[in-house]
Amino acid sequence: MHVGDRGQISGFSTYEPKKIRKLMSLGIYPGLLIRLLQVFPAYVFQVGFTQIAVDREIAQEIQVTPSAGQS
Numbered sequence: 591m592h593v594g595d596r597g598q599i600s601g602f603s604t605y606e607p608k609k610i611r612k613l614m615s616l617g618i619y620p621g622l623l624i625r626l627l628q629v630f631p632a633y634v635f636q637v638g639f640t641q642i643a644v645d646r647e648i649a650q651e652i653q654v655t656p657s658a659g660q661s
Contacts, residue, residue, distance in 0.1 A: 596625045597654035
């Protein structure tokens, strides 16, 4: 994803319960729409009306299906 891109969270690329709990505690669930706002110094996503900042290690665990017309 690039800054400004939107998509739907399709799942997580980890099976580690600790990482999955972290993502879900932040309100990041499969099926939700997500938009990438920033990549440095932290990854910032918008989910609904909430902005969420995570480090690269957590961000790379989020699998996203891009919205139509986006790469």
